[in-house]
Amino acid sequence: MMTRRQILLALLPPLFFGTGFTIAKPAVTHFPPLFLILICYASIALLLSLTHRERLRTPWPSIILIAAFAVTIQGALLFWGLRSPDMPATAANLILQIQIPFAVLLDWLLMKERPDGRKMLGTALAILGVALVIGLPETPPGLVPTMMIIVSAACWSLGQVLVRKLGRDNGVGVLKGNAIGSVPQLALATLLFEQGQWQAVVTATWLEWAMLGFVAVVGFYFAYVSWFTLLKQCRLDEASPFLLLMPVVGIVTAAIVLGESVSAAQLVGGAVILFGLAIVSGLGLPKWRPA
Template sequence: MSRRDMVMALIVMVIWGFNFAVAKFGLRDFSPIFLMCLRFASVAVLLLPFVRIPRGQMKEIFILSVLLGSLHFPLMFTGLTGVDAATASIAIQLQVPFSSILAAVLYRDRLGWKRGLGMAISFAGVIVIAGEPRALDNTFYLFLVIVAALIFSIVNIQIRRIGDISGFALNGWMAIMAVPQLFVASLLMETGQWQQLHTATWLGWSAIAYMAVMVTIVSYLMWYPLVRKYPVNQTMPWTLLAPVFGVISGIFVLGEPMTPAMIVGGALTLVGVAVIVIRKAPKQNQNQSVT
């Protein structure tokens, strides 16, 4: 990678990592599902004027919107209400071993002993974190984050089924379809939405702006060119920095304590994920597109 591209990749990981702390500020003013509804409504408004209708792909995008809008994000952000940002940023990394398992089952992708070992190490790391006293008191919320990681591994497979589509078209139409789902879910399972709109602080609204603009639009504007330009073995290892910045944001922005169990469990999880995602480059490198 060139220095410019490495800086871009680093900025993206900072944006993604700090999203966990920013989400905590948003959850102080908004209920989790309603927060996601406002986020995706903002994304839809911002991207709709610039995206074309993806003919023949709307059904698959709708399925994606259900997986993300109705399942992944509500589960993850509800989980965030009960666990630290640092804990969530590490636990969500289980999407990597979950994706490997699903790929092996659905596509007969050979796991091999190295990836099997990586999965065992990463799961062991989350078990160590789950045994930490604060996590024991909020096991249900940690479980929600882990289920959200599983759902996201299914999302990755669904994106493969959608095929060739620009990242912005995918994000824009997914957001449009997710908004009514999230709105109905919020009405059924949450209360006080109107009051939240009136009492939310600038921090709550800033959190929505950050998640909509920085995470969903700006970061992908920088990330998509990189994954199209470079082989997966050069881009995927960068994603290991996102949970690192997630932990940093939890400690220094939110003042979350760092315990020995968090350090050991986090290290094990990241090492396990690294074993899975870091691979030798093939003899003939081919750029892979991720949308």
């Protein structure tokens, strides 16, 4: 069962991911997706190389493998899908939540940590809450960007399991390894598959640079430091359901920053998500004992 401190820590990643994801939609419309991710992770790699001097304990082959799934492939597919004009941000948020059952399943298969009934029930309730929060889009999203986001979610989930299985560093160390390992991959990928990088740089306004900076600092740095720290303390099937708060945070951020309205169904869905997460974490509940 998670401690109260771990529960508070688990609330930070969806807060940072959710706000960063909301701002990423307009940012990735201007900057090519792989190029945007490259700027973010190159900045993080430089910062942590200067401030986090500890030698990485995770072997370099493991770092490269983790970075490939958790950063390069996942990020490319996610932002390409999000950039598509027939993929609304709300629909992308809903589709992305498939990463939670992916993560629980892969953790079970690779780490041999079978989830108990309490966690499965809480996760199911939280997913129901996500459906209420997002609602069904009036126009179905495009098939190709939908598949991109689904495969992205699977790659991200595999990357997180590999962090737990192969990683030997703390939360900041894991992020440093991911950043350093992904920069060459992202640089090669953006050169091969994208164009218009320099034009995006010279035509970007201060607002577009501010959005990119927010995505880098909040959506990547703060989000992954807190997330990887959590993964070192908790099982993936305990930590990952908290990410279902991302759509709630995203909608609240959109309402405050973009002036979008919040529906009653979204408020009810947020309450259902919180109830499901309370079950997952065991907060205020007796210890689960199977019959």
